Amino acid sequence: MTFSYYPGCTLKTKAKDLDRYARSAAAALGVEMAELPEWQCCGAVYPQAKDEIATKLSAVRALMAARDEGRELLTLCSACHHVIKRVNHDMVSDENIRTKVNNYLKPEVPYTGETKVIHYLEMLRDTVGFDELAKRVTRPLKGRRIAAYYGCMLLRPGNVMGFDDPENPRIMEDFIRAIGAEPVVIAYRNECCGGYMTLENRALAQKKATTVVDAAASAGADTIVTACPLCQYNLDVNAVGERVPVLYFTELLAEALGVKEAEA
Amino acid sequence: MSFEEKEMAENIKRISGVNPRKCMKCGKCSGTCPAYEEMDYHPHEFVAMVEKGRIDELLASKSIWTCLSCFACVERCPRSVEPAKLIEAVRLEVIRAQGANHLKAVQIPELLDEKLPQQAIVSAFRKYSK
Amino acid sequence: MQRIGVFVCWCGTNIAATVDVKAVAEAARKEPGVVFATDYQYMCSEAGQKLIRDAIAEHKLTGVVICSCSPRMHEATFRKTVEAAGLNPYMLEVANIREQCSWIHKDRTEATEKAVVLARTAIAKVSLNVPLTAGESPVTKRALVIGGGIAGIQSALDIADAGYEVDIVEKQPTIGGKMTQIDKTFPTLDCAACILTPKMVDAAQHEKITIYSYSEVTEVTGFVGAFKARIKRKARFVDETKCTGCGECTSKCPSKKNKNEFNLGLDNRTAIYIPFAQAVPKVAVIDAESCIKKKTGKCGLCQKICGAGAIDYEQKDEYIEREYGAIVVATGYNPIDLAKYDEYAYSQSPDVVTSLELERLMNAAGPTKGTLLRPSDGTHPHTIVFIQCVGSRCDDARGKPYCSKICCMYTAKHAMLIREKYPDTEVHVFYIDVRTPGKNFDEFYRRAVEQYGVDYIKGMVGKVVPHDGKLLVQGSDLIANEQVRIEADMVVLAAAIEPDKSARSIATMLTASIDTNDFFTEAHPKLRPVESPTAGVFLSGVCQGPKDIPETVAQASACAAKVIGLLAKDKLKGNPCVAHVNEEMCNGCSTCEKVCPYGAITYQDKEFRVPGPKRTEIRRVASVNEAVCQGCGACTVACMSGAMDIKGFANKQIFAEVDAICR
Incomplete structure (x- = not known):
């Protein structure tokens, strides 16, 4: 199974261990992590305000890129996972945010939260399975x-x-x-x-x-x-x-x- | 409540999407808050004070900088009031004003250490600056 | 042509403040057929009713329209009024200009305009009304009580004492319900078993009461006065008529590690068991899931030692069918599952218990023989924290929006009993509000605080952390405005209560309504609190809403009074507004038979005259059993040839109403 992968800034610098061991383990488990070709910092904290739009855009770009690749979006860093998952939830449930984000980004196909965001641990549990992991x-x-x-x-x-x-x-x-x-x-x-x-x-x-x-x-x-x-x-x-x-x-x-x- | 107070309170409610009237004043938010000791006004007081229009005091409070955004109060509130969102809205009222950034780029070098992840700096900027 | 009278009620200011009642009467007077129209302050008062009766006589009225509150409120009253004046009671229509007009509009012009239209609509309908006569049906003089807790027992005893047969159907192996698990009762602190078990015995010994324990109602058909219920008697693998309740089998059974439901899983029981010493009936039951004989075919020890020869491993579920005139729902409640509230660590530490579990831990027949010990290590707890409102008064997906009502009082009771029995114990109670509206209730709570030194803290606990054999409790003290931390040995959670899970399926079976919380809905929240809107179905105890024991018993007796009132009648007047077939138009397609939820429609072959040499022919046509039909109207909309109509709600009447609205 192949996932679109969003590593995030810290995994490229101070938290390289989190990233590289994840990649080698995934390879050993037959899971492919296809890093998004272009991604931006997610912002590290979820902007809770109803009127914050700009601070949510980078997460939407990542979500949209995964959708266009036709894949689920795999995350690893807790903060990135949190931000991207919650922004995605806004895109599904908050019409005001959805409309404004789409108006701003003007994607060919409007984004309405269709990407599934999966944390690496969820992937281990649900895609690989802990029983299977134990065997490997x-x-x-x-x-x-x-x-x-x-x-x-x-x-x-x-x-x-x-x-x-x-x-x-x-x-x-x-x-x-x-x-x-x-x-x-x-x-x-x-x-x-x-x-x-x-x-x-x-x-x-x-x-x-x-x-x-x-x-x-x-x-x-x-x-x-x-x-x-x-x-x-x-x-x-x-x-x-x-x-x-x-x-x-x-x-x-x-x-x-x-x-x-x-x-x- | 004066007109100004009312308007400020309405603004906080609009930004946060929180309706403080849903609160039943049980204090669970403050009971669970991990930053309680560092706060002058506590989560349940934010809810009560926004309801009463006492925004000025909140704008000047220490609490808006010490909320950890850990969402414990959001998760555990039995009335789904979501106090953390109110605190964030008050903080935004402060930092959205020109020159009111709480954290400035020049301060960063002295705060760094070898292991500090980028995530901490980005988070702090998002929370404390515009 | 009808001679119609229109009576517009002010309902004090309820209607008159928003609707110009004189203008409504004025407008009505101009409608075809209307020969008299007037307004009056309270049409439902004796003076108002006299006004109607006099007008009927004076103006020789043949139809009456009352513009007032909802027909749910006073239609029956006004039907009696017109009947007293010599009219057929079904020559009356009520236009609801209160709930559906004055109460929901603010603008007087708009409201008046709407009231005029509503009046016009009722006039159009009454013009086409025809006199209807209700049929009669006999009343089966036996009541079914579903649920054998204190509510069901009390209702059954009262009905039986009035001389009627009562069957109690209880799904557990014994009657008694939740009250059997309670140690002491507030505010008098008498022992629950001491006051309940005599009632259980009374029920068992009453010549008019039959107890079907370990049984469930699986199907109910019929209607008020003539219900038919199918009762499943679950196989208990013990012959109830032979078992003496000696308990020999339960002491020898080798399968010993099964969760004891009576003690809420705090200890174990054998596979063959009697729930508790005072069980009624005191008959053993085999839990097939843990019985070695049932699982592997080997063992059979209990059969060998049973002196009465009561053990029957081959026993099968049995079904019985009986007829009843009335049904009492007394299905009770359960505490909610606290797994969703794990900030209080209920599923992480055995020392975090529910209040009901605490009852067992303090009860002489409980797992610790009445000595309060921590479930984790069997030591005496020295600091105990009570948390109120766990899952009650919630506006989230986890809890219940209502106040569970009983928790404030039982917590005060627990706190008081613990302080009395173990004075070296520190007891803290975190509360949001202390709600004690009841006779001697607030005095009781104050005694806990002032006399027994229970520490009440206004605020909620945010988190309970099990650590190193202790429970770290972190919460708010809103009065002191501080965050408090208490190192506790035990935490007791006052879990919200919810209707028993069976409520939903039983409501469906009885076509009785339940609310969004699965509590049974009463026919009127103030004036008919023990009746379901479904005729013949009555409500007893917590199935209708949270209640303590005295309230439950009071409601159970009120419910019994209503049942007795029904069973005392020999015949019931039915609803004349039932389906009616125009046999000339019926083509025998069976569509109506298939949609009828009550099985009221059958088909018959009938001979009809036809033109031509044959003179007659046999055709298959629908036939309605008027005693069974509930007048729901499903058949009238399903009938493709327009042969079905509801009396009093004929298609042409409905169309006349629509025309009147659209005019």
């Missing part, structure tokens, strides 16, 4: 105790994201099980890491990140996995006190599929 694992991460940190962007608002139960998700735990490790369910796995507040109020970001990492440490996790570069940064850099390594889930996936070294 060549180097199961036996004995590893891994905590999933979901953050906010993948889960909320639940009625738009439709990713998993926003209060008691399991997709990352199922993923961890599929790659042969033991999932450790931790407190605060769906509470904010501090997000962009690290620039405005580092103390707040530190407090939030520390709470999460402390929870993982006291639950006996040896690793925390995440899908978001900003979460990874906050948990890795801003948490004070006891530390637990914070990795992208794709790195562990590549490792379990035996394709990590080929990359490195």
Whole structure:
């Protein structure tokens, strides 16, 4: 199966690991990720205001490009997924936004939200299947105790994201099980890491990140996995006190599929 | 409510798409907010104050810069009020004015560190500047 | 030509403030056939009715039009009025100029104009009315009660005490319902079992009451006075007539790890079981899904040890059919599933429980024998947080828009009982509003606060995080304007209640209406609160809306009074507005028979005179059973030859109304 792929800015710079391990793992699983030929930064936060149109255009361009390629749009970074999925929802449900965006972009065929936006984890769950993934694992991460940190962007608002139960998700735990490790369910796995507040109020970001990492440490996790570069940064850099390594889930996936070294 | 207050409140409601009258004043938004301690006005107060037209105080509040946009209040509100959208609308009222950017490009270099992802900078610009 | 009288009601200011009633009467007077028109303040009052009766006599009226409120409100009243003056009651039409006119318009000119049109329409119709006579049908003197909780039991006892036969159909193996699971009752704190079980026994011993437990109503046909119900008696694999309820089988059954429904899954039961010690009937039942014999064919232990020889693994579902004059719906409620509210970690920690689960944890017959212990580790909880309104008063896809009504009081009860029994326990209650409108209710809640020291916090909990064997509760204290954090040992959620899942299918079966929340709709929210709009169907208990026990019992008795009133009649006047076949026009196509939802239409071969040498011929034509027909009109629109009509709503009457509107 081939997906149109939207990597996003951070995956080209500070979060290269998230991207490259995803690609090699996908190749090993027979999933093709066709990067959109032209894409722009999604803006990293979803513009909530009803009268914000310009800030939604880059997401619509990506959605439209995938539609024109006749494919579903695969995302990887939590923030990009969040922005693109919610803008797509606006294009379906908010007539004012839909009309204004189409008036501005003047596409040959008006865009009305027909592209399906799929996160890489959803692709693993729904396209590959976790049972199938478990069979493809060549180097199961036996004995590893891994905590999933979901953050906010993948889960909320639940009625738009439709990713998993926003209060008691399991997709990352199922993923961890599929790659042969033991999932450790931790407190605060769906509470904010501090997000962009690290620039405005580092103390707040530190407090939030520390709470999460402390929870993982006291639950006996040896690793925390995440899908978001900003979460990874906050948990890795801003948490004070006891530390637990914070990795992208794709790195562990590549490792379990035996394709990590080929990359490195 | 004075005419000006009413007009400002209407504007916030229009930008956010939020109807503060739906609120039943349960305080769950503030009960769940992870940035509560850093705020002078809390999510439930935003809803109540927009309803009462007290926008001036909100425009000057610290809270508009400390909301994490984590959507916990949006997800958990039993009345679907979506307080985060109100906070965003008030913030936009501030930064849409000329020269009112809260974060300026010149500040960025000193905030950077080696690992800081682009995403953080872009997010902060989107939240704090126009 | 009819001699028509038109009576325009002011309804105080309800109509007169928006509609120029004099102008309406004036306009009506000019319509063909109208010989008298007037207006009056309250047409439904005795003086108003006298005015109508006098006018009928004085002007020799043959038809009457009343311009007033909806016919749902007073049509029956006015039919009696005209009948008292010697007219056929069906020579009356009501033009609704209140609900459909004055209440919804603001502009007096527009409203008056519309009222005139509505009056004109009714006049056009009444011009074509013909006297109708209602048929009579007999009343079967037996009532069916669907649901054997406290509501169903009370209704059944009251009906039976009046001397009528009652059948209770209960889907569980025992009657008693939710109240059997409750420990103590507010505001008196008497034990629920102590007041309920005698009633259960009364029901079982009453010579007029038959209990069909572990049974379900699967089909209902017929109509008021003559319902026919099909009841499925689910196989319990135990012969009810032989089982003595000794319980020997339940102590020996080797399949022991099955969720005990009575204790809400907080402990286990055997595959053959008696729900609880006071069950009625006290008869064992085999849960086929966990019975080793039923699953593998091996075991059979209970059969071997049963001294009464009551075990029958081959028992099959049985069906019985009975006739009833009235049906009582008492299907009750359940707490909503809290999996969708996992910010409170209900599915993440066993120490987060619903209030009903707490009842079991505090009950002497519960899994902990009445000692309050944490389900996770069996330790005494020292800090307990109660969260109110979980899923109630919600405007989202997860919850219910209504107040569940009982939670404020039972939470006060729980908090008080815990503080009394375990004074070293800290109890916090997060509330949005405390709603205590009931006799001695607010006093009860105040006692919890003032005498028992329960900490009430105005605000909602935002999140419960299970961590290190504790529950971290984070919520709002709106009075102190702070975010509070409490490290709790247990969290109790006051889950919203919703009608039992069977409500929808039962409503469909009975053609009774339910609202958007699946609560049964009453015939009138104020004046007919225990009757369904469907004749002969009555409502008892929470199936109609949230209620506590005293209200449920009161409504159950009110419902019984209505049933007794019906069963006391020997014959019922039917609705004369039923379908009628013009046999000359019927071509025997069977279309009407197929669309009739009540099975009221059959076909007969009839001999008709025809011109020519044959003189007569046999033709197949439709025939309507007027006792079964409900006058829905489906056949009239389906009939392609125009042979079907509804009496009182004939096609030509409808067209006359349309013409009058379009004039």
